[in-house]
Amino acid sequence: MSQFRKDVFTGRWVIVAETEVVRTENFHFRKFTRETTFCPFCETHEASTPPEIFAVRPGGSLANGPGWKVRVVPNSQLRLRVEGELRRRPEGFHDLMNGVGADEIVAETPRHDRSLHELEVNEIADVIRTYVARILDLEQDKRIRYVLIFKNHGEEAGAHTITHSISELMALPVTPRLIKAKLMAARDYFALKERCIYCDVLHQELGEQRRLIAENDDFACLAPFASGYPFEAWIIPKAHCSAFSRINAVQIENLARILRDVLQRLEHTLGSPPYNLSLQDRPFLRPREGYWKTIEEDFHWHLEILPQLIGLTGFERASWFFYNPVPPETAARCLSA
């Protein structure tokens, strides 16, 4: 019999099928394939992007030329602009503000023929250090409340034309609804238990092992109990910390190692699936957010990996409910094998 499972982090319910067998005939995704037309994110094509905002250039090469490891540029399909006033205002009944924020592309490698899981650990560590540098820089801008970092790999994940390995960064003047839901659930839990809900789940999952995919000294990778997506995987730091940007040098190495490992397991188990990856970080500590006083105790940053093996239907869109045909215990068993 299937089960209703409650996601304690958001209050959302998921219907999880009962099966120990993964029916791949229910999956309908296109394997990742690389476009070979001209790519603006390749080394030597630097002039095809707007001027760079940040780059890892170990040899001290010049900005906007070759010789970089990771390179950050403004998104040329600009959804948000850095310049201008936010101008929060009503329009009759409605609420709006100008599209002020940052919209950046992180080219994770100069090479077109490598996906994130094919990079070396030290190369992935450079990507992580780049995220940290951009967050710390954007934290200075008082209009910004949240930096969202995410990645679309493959068509069903939303990468329709770009196949170079990139992440995207959007700096937003409001905290996203999903993060707010997680903050509120974490705050309510802490108020009841005086403990962090993520630390508590980690404690149980490391003990039970049934949904553990991988671990090292600093991180654990879990198939969440109420996974909404088949083969969903979360990477959670073992030590409590609300802000990703406080990560230390050893943790960066260990995060790069576990991320590479888990992405390779997904690649091999599922056959080049599309996936989304995102950083679930706390907002900046601005005075207007009602929860800021306890946020450092309440919240615990993590990475979400959401393979896109089946599409959404009206069921999910009309309800924010999820249907997951692969129990997370089955997914963890496949991925940890």
Next chain:
Amino acid sequence: MSQFRKDVFTGRWVIVAETEVVRTENFHFRKFTRETTFCPFCETHEASTPPEIFAVRPGGSLANGPGWKVRVVPNSQLRLRVEGELRRRPEGFHDLMNGVGADEIVAETPRHDRSLHELEVNEIADVIRTYVARILDLEQDKRIRYVLIFKNHGEEAGAHTITHSISELMALPVTPRLIKAKLMAARDYFALKERCIYCDVLHQELGEQRRLIAENDDFACLAPFASGYPFEAWIIPKAHCSAFSRINAVQIENLARILRDVLQRLEHTLGSPPYNLSLQDRPFLRPREGYWKTIEEDFHWHLEILPQLIGLTGFERASWFFYNPVPPETAARCLSA
């Protein structure tokens, strides 16, 4: 410049592009095409489905034979079962219950060669009457708190193999997260204003006309101010009512008329796009829901039509934020032309 717009009904923000021109090259959907292999939902194939639960049989034909207009059967890919106990229980830290509920398919027409927008008004009215009959029947089952009715039309909407015109019905022992979010926002608004938030938005939109797609005596169809999907359309009854099942005979005719009209406009304007349709109804009045005392004043049922013209990306999945490249004013102008 783009705008951040707040959806007052859920608290979610949307980035809306600034454009008066619809760039169809940004859309990437497959036009709806009909499968012609054997279909269990066609007239004379009744033996290929489980026994029917309900049918509109004007000539008094026998159950599970031909002669029907609308026919409801259990979903053979059963995600939930009607039999059994819910058994709410913890599993260590986690919360779960058995997959008890109903999972039904509504065949909207006996003919394989008609989509919903190609049916006559009286045929669509039969579908609406069928929804009402199923909701009233399921309301008797005290384990059920919510009936979700939705439709997937086309591949990107989730109809990967079935192209016969059907809707799906899931009866759930919990109220979905999206409905809860809408109920809470509506309750908070009523507490402040002593008016229904849907009635107030309707009042403004009928006055301004900029986001009005269509209307008749009983219903208005709007492009919501903070539409998350390009060409999103809501059909809202003009008279305040929280429960869809209280709809009267004249309203049923007018709902069929406006739904057919709007679906035909989408079909012709966008070229056979995939879409999801859903009924956003209030939950049944069970004592455990904290909001039940004022729900009839607070909430106002409506239909959501979500065309699936662009896929989701990591941005939406990581944040519950939305990016909409088509301003609703532009969409309404195209659709109402």
